[in-house]
Amino acid sequence: MAASVTGKAAMPTPGSSRAPKTFDGNEEDIAEFLEQFENCAEDCQLPDGDKVKFLCRYLGHQQKDIFKAFKGYDTGDWAVFLAAIKEEFEGAFTEKRFTRQSIIQFVRTHSAKQITSDVDLRTYHREFQAIARYLVKESIISEDERSQYFWFGLHTVTCQAIEQRLAVTHPLHDRTKPYNHADVLTAGKYVFNIHTFYNNPPVGVELDIKIQGKFAEVGIYDSGAELVCISEMAAKELGLPFSCDLQLNMRDANGGERTTFGIIENLQLVIGGVSIYVHAWIIRNAPYRLLLGRPFQI
DSSP, X not given: OOOOOOGGGGSOOTTSTTSOOOBOSOGGGHHHHHHHHHHHHHHTTOOHHXXXXXXXXXXXXXXXXXXXXXXXXXXXXXXXXXXXXXXXXXXXXXXXXXXXXXXXXXXXXXXXXXXXXXXXXXXXXXXXXXXXXXXXXXXXXXXXXXXXXXXXXXXXXXXXXXXXXHHHHOTTOOTTSOOOHHXXXXXXXXXXXXXXXXXXXXXXXXXXXXXXXXXXXXXXXXXXXXXXXXXXXXXXXXXXXXXXXXXXXXXOTTSOEEEOOEEEXXXXXXXXXXXXXXXXXXETTOSSSEEEOGGXXX
Protein backbone atom coordinates (compact mmCIF):
# COMPACT_ATOMS: atom_id res chain seq x y z
CA MET A 1 0.00 0.00 0.00
CA ALA A 2 1.42 3.38 -0.94
CA ALA A 3 2.25 5.81 1.85
CA SER A 4 0.48 9.14 2.04
CA VAL A 5 1.73 12.61 2.88
CA THR A 6 1.43 13.31 6.60
CA GLY A 7 2.58 15.92 9.08
CA LYS A 8 2.91 19.60 8.24
CA ALA A 9 2.31 19.15 4.50
CA ALA A 10 -1.04 17.43 5.16
CA MET A 11 -2.51 20.07 7.50
CA PRO A 12 -5.40 22.05 5.94
CA THR A 13 -5.19 25.74 5.08
CA PRO A 14 -6.82 28.07 7.65
CA GLY A 15 -10.37 28.88 6.58
CA SER A 16 -10.75 25.75 4.43
CA SER A 17 -13.57 23.25 4.96
CA ARG A 18 -11.28 20.72 6.67
CA ALA A 19 -9.59 23.22 8.98
CA PRO A 20 -10.61 24.00 12.57
CA LYS A 21 -12.90 27.02 12.74
CA THR A 22 -10.81 30.12 13.46
CA PHE A 23 -10.80 30.90 17.19
CA ASP A 24 -11.59 34.56 17.88
CA GLY A 25 -11.37 34.56 21.67
CA ASN A 26 -14.89 33.49 22.67
CA GLU A 27 -14.44 31.29 25.76
CA GLU A 28 -17.46 29.19 24.83
CA ASP A 29 -15.71 28.07 21.64
CA ILE A 30 -12.26 27.14 23.00
CA ALA A 31 -13.02 23.51 23.98
CA GLU A 32 -14.54 22.74 20.58
CA PHE A 33 -11.69 24.55 18.81
CA LEU A 34 -9.06 22.46 20.61
CA GLU A 35 -10.97 19.25 19.92
CA GLN A 36 -11.21 20.09 16.21
CA PHE A 37 -7.50 20.94 16.07
CA GLU A 38 -6.42 17.74 17.83
CA ASN A 39 -8.68 15.60 15.60
CA CYS A 40 -7.21 17.28 12.54
CA ALA A 41 -3.65 16.87 13.85
CA GLU A 42 -4.33 13.20 14.57
CA ASP A 43 -5.69 12.56 11.06
CA CYS A 44 -2.64 14.29 9.55
CA GLN A 45 -0.23 12.59 12.01
CA LEU A 46 1.21 15.94 13.07
CA PRO A 47 3.94 15.42 15.72
CA ASP A 48 3.46 17.07 19.11
CA GLY A 49 6.57 19.14 18.42
CA ASP A 50 4.78 20.93 15.56
CA LYS A 51 1.38 21.38 17.20
CA VAL A 52 2.12 24.62 19.08
CA LYS A 53 3.07 26.64 16.01
CA PHE A 54 0.39 25.05 13.83
CA LEU A 55 -2.40 25.73 16.31
CA CYS A 56 -1.58 29.43 16.07
CA ARG A 57 -2.32 29.35 12.33
CA TYR A 58 -5.99 28.85 13.20
CA LEU A 59 -6.25 31.79 15.59
CA GLY A 60 -7.67 35.25 14.93
CA HIS A 61 -5.05 38.00 14.60
CA GLN A 62 -5.50 39.36 18.12
CA GLN A 63 -5.54 35.87 19.66
CA LYS A 64 -2.18 34.99 18.11
CA ASP A 65 -0.45 37.63 20.24
CA ILE A 66 -2.27 36.38 23.36
CA PHE A 67 -1.45 32.70 22.79
CA LYS A 68 2.21 33.45 22.06
CA ALA A 69 2.49 34.69 25.65
CA PHE A 70 1.34 31.35 27.09
CA LYS A 71 3.83 29.06 28.79
CA GLY A 72 5.15 26.40 26.43
CA TYR A 73 4.91 28.49 23.25
CA ASP A 74 8.58 29.50 23.07
CA THR A 75 9.80 25.96 23.82
CA GLY A 76 7.23 24.27 21.54
CA ASP A 77 6.13 22.01 24.41
CA TRP A 78 2.61 20.94 23.46
CA ALA A 79 1.64 19.47 26.84
CA VAL A 80 2.71 22.61 28.73
CA PHE A 81 1.12 24.90 26.12
CA LEU A 82 -2.18 22.99 26.20
CA ALA A 83 -2.24 23.11 30.01
CA ALA A 84 -1.66 26.88 29.89
CA ILE A 85 -4.59 27.33 27.47
CA LYS A 86 -6.91 25.30 29.70
CA GLU A 87 -5.82 27.28 32.75
CA GLU A 88 -6.51 30.57 30.96
CA PHE A 89 -9.97 29.40 29.80
CA GLU A 90 -10.70 27.41 32.94
CA GLY A 91 -14.46 27.92 32.89
CA ALA A 92 -14.85 26.44 29.41
CA PHE A 93 -13.74 22.91 30.29
CA THR A 94 -16.55 21.86 32.56
CA GLU A 95 -18.76 19.19 30.98
CA LYS A 96 -20.89 20.71 28.28
CA ARG A 97 -24.63 20.16 28.64
CA PHE A 98 -26.56 19.15 25.53
CA THR A 99 -30.28 18.91 24.88
CA ARG A 100 -32.32 16.94 22.37
CA GLN A 101 -32.42 20.11 20.29
CA SER A 102 -28.62 20.01 20.13
CA ILE A 103 -28.58 16.68 18.31
CA ILE A 104 -31.56 17.62 16.12
CA GLN A 105 -29.71 20.71 14.92
CA PHE A 106 -26.50 18.75 14.39
CA VAL A 107 -28.29 16.08 12.33
CA ARG A 108 -30.12 18.70 10.27
CA THR A 109 -26.86 20.47 9.42
CA HIS A 110 -24.83 17.38 8.56
CA SER A 111 -27.49 15.60 6.52
CA ALA A 112 -26.83 18.11 3.72
CA LYS A 113 -23.15 17.09 3.47
CA GLN A 114 -22.32 14.13 1.27
CA ILE A 115 -19.57 11.84 2.59
CA THR A 116 -16.91 10.78 0.08
CA SER A 117 -14.28 9.07 2.25
CA ASP A 118 -13.89 7.13 5.48
CA VAL A 119 -12.04 10.17 6.85
CA ASP A 120 -15.24 12.22 6.40
CA LEU A 121 -17.27 9.45 8.04
CA ARG A 122 -14.97 9.16 11.06
CA THR A 123 -15.08 12.93 11.53
CA TYR A 124 -18.90 12.88 11.45
CA HIS A 125 -18.95 10.00 13.93
CA ARG A 126 -16.64 11.77 16.40
CA GLU A 127 -18.69 14.97 16.29
CA PHE A 128 -21.96 13.07 16.59
CA GLN A 129 -20.77 10.99 19.55
CA ALA A 130 -19.63 14.10 21.44
CA ILE A 131 -23.33 15.02 21.71
CA ALA A 132 -24.98 11.60 21.68
CA ARG A 133 -22.91 10.05 24.51
CA TYR A 134 -23.98 12.79 26.90
CA LEU A 135 -27.66 12.49 25.90
CA VAL A 136 -27.65 8.69 26.34
CA LYS A 137 -25.81 8.92 29.67
CA GLU A 138 -28.37 11.41 30.96
CA SER A 139 -31.26 9.26 29.60
CA ILE A 140 -32.40 12.11 27.36
CA ILE A 141 -32.39 9.77 24.36
CA SER A 142 -32.37 5.96 24.12
CA GLU A 143 -29.84 3.76 22.31
CA ASP A 144 -32.34 3.21 19.49
CA GLU A 145 -32.83 6.95 19.19
CA ARG A 146 -29.06 7.43 19.02
CA SER A 147 -28.96 5.03 16.06
CA GLN A 148 -31.87 6.81 14.40
CA TYR A 149 -30.26 10.23 14.74
CA PHE A 150 -26.93 8.87 13.46
CA TRP A 151 -28.61 7.54 10.33
CA PHE A 152 -30.63 10.67 9.62
CA GLY A 153 -27.53 12.83 9.99
CA LEU A 154 -26.14 11.20 6.83
CA HIS A 155 -26.84 12.47 3.32
CA THR A 156 -29.46 10.40 1.45
CA VAL A 157 -26.88 9.33 -1.16
CA THR A 158 -24.55 8.21 1.64
CA CYS A 159 -27.38 6.25 3.28
CA GLN A 160 -28.18 4.45 0.02
CA ALA A 161 -24.56 3.35 -0.43
CA ILE A 162 -24.24 2.16 3.18
CA GLU A 163 -27.57 0.32 3.14
CA GLN A 164 -26.43 -1.74 0.16
CA ARG A 165 -23.53 -2.96 2.28
CA LEU A 166 -25.75 -3.56 5.32
CA ALA A 167 -28.09 -5.68 3.19
CA VAL A 168 -25.13 -8.04 2.70
CA THR A 169 -23.78 -8.01 6.27
CA HIS A 170 -27.16 -7.97 8.04
CA PRO A 171 -29.58 -9.74 5.65
CA LEU A 172 -32.05 -10.64 8.42
CA HIS A 173 -32.29 -7.16 9.91
CA ASP A 174 -35.83 -6.00 10.66
CA ARG A 175 -36.08 -2.92 8.43
CA THR A 176 -38.81 -1.43 10.60
CA LYS A 177 -36.06 -0.76 13.17
CA PRO A 178 -32.93 1.39 12.81
CA TYR A 179 -29.56 -0.21 12.13
CA ASN A 180 -27.27 0.05 15.14
CA HIS A 181 -25.06 3.12 14.74
CA ALA A 182 -21.90 1.01 15.26
CA ASP A 183 -22.93 -1.32 12.40
CA VAL A 184 -23.62 1.70 10.18
CA LEU A 185 -20.15 3.06 10.94
CA THR A 186 -18.50 -0.29 10.13
CA ALA A 187 -20.40 -0.60 6.85
CA GLY A 188 -19.63 3.01 5.94
CA LYS A 189 -15.90 2.57 6.53
CA TYR A 190 -16.00 -0.39 4.15
CA VAL A 191 -17.94 1.50 1.46
CA PHE A 192 -15.85 4.67 1.65
CA ASN A 193 -12.46 3.07 2.24
CA ILE A 194 -9.98 5.44 0.61
CA HIS A 195 -7.59 2.58 -0.13
CA THR A 196 -10.08 0.63 -2.26
CA PHE A 197 -8.26 -0.79 -5.29
CA TYR A 198 -10.11 1.37 -7.83
CA ASN A 199 -8.95 4.48 -5.97
CA ASN A 200 -5.39 3.35 -6.69
CA PRO A 201 -5.03 3.04 -10.48
CA PRO A 202 -1.88 1.47 -11.99
CA VAL A 203 1.13 3.72 -12.60
CA GLY A 204 0.95 5.71 -15.83
CA VAL A 205 -2.82 5.68 -16.19
CA GLU A 206 -4.19 9.00 -17.44
CA LEU A 207 -7.32 10.29 -15.73
CA ASP A 208 -9.74 12.98 -16.90
CA ILE A 209 -9.91 15.63 -14.22
CA LYS A 210 -11.57 18.98 -13.70
CA ILE A 211 -9.51 21.44 -11.67
CA GLN A 212 -11.61 23.68 -9.43
CA GLY A 213 -14.58 21.93 -11.03
CA LYS A 214 -14.18 23.75 -14.37
CA PHE A 215 -10.72 23.40 -15.98
CA ALA A 216 -10.46 20.10 -17.92
CA GLU A 217 -7.05 18.46 -17.58
CA VAL A 218 -5.49 15.02 -17.91
CA GLY A 219 -3.69 13.82 -14.78
CA ILE A 220 -0.98 11.17 -14.85
CA TYR A 221 -1.10 8.77 -11.90
CA ASP A 222 2.26 7.85 -10.36
CA SER A 223 2.30 5.99 -7.03
CA GLY A 224 6.06 6.49 -6.84
CA ALA A 225 5.68 10.26 -6.61
CA GLU A 226 5.36 11.57 -3.06
CA LEU A 227 3.21 14.59 -3.90
CA VAL A 228 0.48 15.88 -6.18
CA CYS A 229 2.26 18.24 -8.58
CA ILE A 230 1.28 20.72 -11.25
CA SER A 231 3.58 22.39 -13.74
CA GLU A 232 4.29 26.08 -13.29
CA MET A 233 3.03 26.66 -16.83
CA ALA A 234 -0.32 24.96 -16.15
CA ALA A 235 -0.81 26.78 -12.84
CA LYS A 236 -0.23 30.16 -14.47
CA GLU A 237 -2.33 29.38 -17.57
CA LEU A 238 -5.29 28.43 -15.34
CA GLY A 239 -4.80 31.46 -13.10
CA LEU A 240 -4.55 29.34 -9.96
CA PRO A 241 -3.48 31.28 -6.84
CA PHE A 242 -0.34 29.90 -5.22
CA SER A 243 2.16 30.69 -2.50
CA CYS A 244 5.95 30.52 -2.73
CA ASP A 245 6.41 30.61 1.06
CA LEU A 246 6.69 26.83 1.41
CA GLN A 247 9.01 24.62 -0.62
CA LEU A 248 9.86 20.91 -0.44
CA ASN A 249 12.19 18.40 -2.02
CA MET A 250 10.32 15.56 -3.72
CA ARG A 251 11.26 12.20 -5.19
CA ASP A 252 9.72 10.77 -8.35
CA ALA A 253 9.21 7.13 -9.36
CA ASN A 254 12.63 7.04 -11.04
CA GLY A 255 14.40 8.12 -7.88
CA GLY A 256 15.08 11.63 -9.17
CA GLU A 257 14.71 14.70 -6.95
CA ARG A 258 13.18 18.10 -7.62
CA THR A 259 12.56 21.19 -5.52
CA THR A 260 9.06 22.60 -5.62
CA PHE A 261 8.53 26.22 -6.70
CA GLY A 262 5.42 26.85 -4.58
CA ILE A 263 2.14 25.35 -3.41
CA ILE A 264 -1.58 25.60 -4.22
CA GLU A 265 -3.36 24.71 -1.01
CA ASN A 266 -6.68 22.83 -1.06
CA LEU A 267 -6.90 22.56 -4.84
CA GLN A 268 -10.18 20.97 -5.89
CA LEU A 269 -9.94 18.00 -8.26
CA VAL A 270 -13.14 16.46 -9.63
CA ILE A 271 -12.67 12.89 -10.86
CA GLY A 272 -15.59 10.78 -12.03
CA GLY A 273 -18.02 13.08 -10.24
CA VAL A 274 -16.15 12.81 -6.93
CA SER A 275 -14.59 15.99 -5.54
CA ILE A 276 -11.36 15.85 -3.50
CA TYR A 277 -9.06 18.54 -2.16
CA VAL A 278 -5.27 18.26 -2.23
CA HIS A 279 -2.18 20.38 -1.73
CA ALA A 280 -0.65 20.69 -5.22
CA TRP A 281 3.04 21.52 -5.44
CA ILE A 282 4.26 23.61 -8.37
CA ILE A 283 7.19 22.30 -10.42
CA ARG A 284 9.18 24.36 -12.91
CA ASN A 285 9.96 22.81 -16.31
CA ALA A 286 7.89 19.74 -15.46
CA PRO A 287 7.42 17.11 -18.23
CA TYR A 288 3.72 16.95 -17.34
CA ARG A 289 0.87 19.33 -16.54
CA LEU A 290 -0.63 17.41 -13.61
CA LEU A 291 0.95 14.52 -11.72
CA LEU A 292 -1.17 12.54 -9.25
CA GLY A 293 1.15 11.19 -6.56
CA ARG A 294 0.42 9.48 -3.25
CA PRO A 295 -1.74 12.20 -1.65
CA PHE A 296 -4.22 11.61 -4.50
CA GLN A 297 -5.02 8.31 -2.71
CA ILE A 298 -6.20 9.93 0.53
